[in-house]
Amino acid sequence: MEVxxxxxxxxxxFAFAGLLLHAIFWAxxxxxxxxxxxVRFYGYSxxxxxxxxxxxxxxxxxxxxxxxxxxxxxxxxxxxxxxTGWFKNFVISPPVPQEFLRELAARGVKIR
Numbered sequence: 001m002e003v004x005x006x007x008x009x010x011x012x013x014f015a016f017a018g019l020l021l022h023a024i025f026w027a028x029x030x031x032x033x034x035x036x037x038x039v040r041f042y043g044y045s046x047x048x049x050x051x052x053x054x055x056x057x058x059x060x061x062x063x064x065x066x067x068x069x070x071x072x073x074x075x076x077x078x079x080x081x082x083x084t085g086w087f088k089n090f091v092i093s094p095p096v097p098q099e100f101l102r103e104l105a106a107r108g109v110k111i112r
Contacts, residue, residue: 023041023042024070025070026070027041027042028040028041028068028070029041030068030092030093030094030100032051032100032103032104032107034107035050035051035052036048036049036050036051037049037051037054037080037092037104039068039092046068047068049080049082049090051104051107051108051109053082053083053084053085054080054081054082054083054104054109055081055082055083055088055110056080056081056109056110056111056112057078057079057080057081057101057104057109057110057111057112058078058079058081058101058111058112059077059078059079059097059098059101060077060078060079060112061074061077061079061091062079062089062091064087064089065079065087065088065089065090065091066085066087066089066090066091067091068090068091068092068093069091069092069093070093071093073093075097076093076094076095076097077091077092077093077097078091078092078093078094078097078100078101079091080092
């Protein structure tokens with residue numbers, strides 16, 4: 001058993017990396033409620049933006065922004081332009097971008 005004790009940090013590192021990869025690529029979800037657009041991991045909010053702070057939304061992508069994406073496919077990118085903040089562009093990647101944009105439009109966000 002003592003022989004394997006020095007492997008615990010390595011096993012822990014692999015477990016942490018596996019959990020992180022799972023959280024980014026499979027557990028990240030994007031929801032819209034009455035007041036906020038939320039980025040969630042395993043059901044917990046990691047980032048939220050007030051709908052009143054979103055100037056417009058588009059099925060687009062730009063380089064200089066805040067990324068909360070789980071894909072590199074530009075067809076799934078949705079750009080949210082904020083009114084405040086250091087990075088005004090906020091890029092997310094919902095599974096069905098058109099449906100997500102319709103949900104934002106129903107909440108009063110202007111779509112470009």
